[in-house]
Amino acid sequence: MAKVKYYYDAETLSYRKIERKKSTTIKYTAVFLLASALFAFLFVFIASQYIESPKERQLTRELQNMQLQYELLNKRMDDAIAALENVEERDNAIYRLYFEANPIPEEQRRAGFGGVNRYKKFEGYDNSQLIAESNKRLDILEKAIVVQSKSLDEIAKLAKDKEKFLEAIPAIQPVRNENLTRMASGYGYRTDPFTKARKFHFGMDFTAPRGTPIYATGNGIVKRADNRASGYGKHIRIDHGHGYISLYAHLYKYNVRVNQRVKRGDLIGYVGSTGRSEAPHLHYEVFKDGERINPINFYYGNLSASEFNELLRKASLENQSLD
Numbered sequence: 491m492a493k494v495k496y497y498y499d500a501e502t503l504s505y506r507k508i509e510r511k512k513s514t515t516i517k518y519t520a521v522f523l524l525a526s527a528l529f530a531f532l533f534v535f536i537a538s539q540y541i542e543s544p545k546e547r548q549l550t551r552e553l554q555n556m557q558l559q560y561e562l563l564n565k566r567m568d569d570a571i572a573a574l575e576n577v578e579e580r581d582n583a584i585y586r587l588y589f590e591a592n593p594i595p596e597e598q599r600r601a602g603f604g605g606v607n608r609y610k611k612f613e614g615y616d617n618s619q620l621i622a623e624s625n626k627r628l629d630i631l632e633k634a635i636v637v638q639s640k641s642l643d644e645i646a647k648l649a650k651d652k653e654k655f656l657e658a659i660p661a662i663q664p665v666r667n668e669n670l671t672r673m674a675s676g677y678g679y680r681t682d683p684f685t686k687a688r689k690f691h692f693g694m695d696f697t698a699p700r701g702t703p704i705y706a707t708g709n710g711i712v713k714r715a716d717n718r719a720s721g722y723g724k725h726i727r728i729d730h731g732h733g734y735i736s737l738y739a740h741l742y743k744y745n746v747r748v749n750q751r752v753k754r755g756d757l758i759g760y761v762g763s764t765g766r767s768e769a770p771h772l773h774y775e776v777f778k779d780g781e782r783i784n785p786i787n788f789y790y791g792n793l794s795a796s797e798f799n800e801l802l803r804k805a806s807l808e809n810q811s812l813d
């Protein structure tokens with residue numbers, strides 16, 4: 491209920507009612523409403539600068555959660571990079587070294603992507619850097635995995651080649667131990683059985699009865715099986731590739747033909763005494779790049795350590811060769 495206001499009229503000495511014009515009332519009301527609206531607007535405007543709405547609070551939480559998850563993913567990426575680095579280290583220091591391949595330099599392993607800025611699409615946001623950095627690291631990681639994978643392919647191929655190489659080089663004794671009567675003479679200075687002069691004996695002599703089987707000492711191709719070389723009598727030459735040739739001399743009989751492919755341990759002929767020979771024995775030589783080398787260095791395939799030492803001892807005794 492509206493209050494009725496009075497004023498004291500001194501002329502009439504009485505209280506009189508204050509009459510207000512209707513237009514004035516409307517004016518006051520309008521001003522009041524306008525001021526209220528303005529104040530309300532200002533209040534909401536100022537408050538909105540400092541107070542979050544429930545929707546905003548939710549979005550803020552979403553964003554914080556996303557940033558946290560990105561950080562966790564980056565930590566996991568650290569672990570993945572560390573694991574890869576371990577493999578890379580072994581790759582460079584063991585595998586590649588073992589197979590005589592050059593280590594892959596760090597710059598090559600950690601190369602990112604050059605040229606156009608592939609991270610431009612992430613720009614223009616508060617979290618641009620976080621997203622761009624994470625993507626960059628993942629790109630480098632992916633590339634490093636590809637480099638490592640290619641390196642392992644290369645190693646696998648080198649290992650296969652090495653296996654072939656190891657199968658090819660002359661590495662076993664050409665006559666079985668149980669068939670040997672004695673190891674007559676090794677590589678080095680020996681007395682010539684015919685002239686009695688001291689001269690260098692370029693092979694090893696294995697004394698064994700006539701007809702004792704002789705085995706190929708490595709995989710290869712028979713290049714010669716004839717008696718047209720002076721002194722060697724009936725002899726066989728096997729080309730093993732990689733610069734290695736093995737020679738078997740003074741044979742009684744052949745068991746292979748020229749151009750025949752042989753494997754290590756294949757029976758290629760029999761012990762005899764043809765050519766410049768004093769008694770039945772196998773004269774065995776190994777060539778590397780045209781030079782005759784000490785064949786004893788290759789006997790590991792079918793000999794135990796003690797057998798090898800015994801062979802080494804006998805071979806180094808200076809005695810008369812059978813040639």
Ligand SMILES: [Zn+2]
Pocket residue numbers: 691693694695772773774811812813
């Ligand atoms: Zn000899």
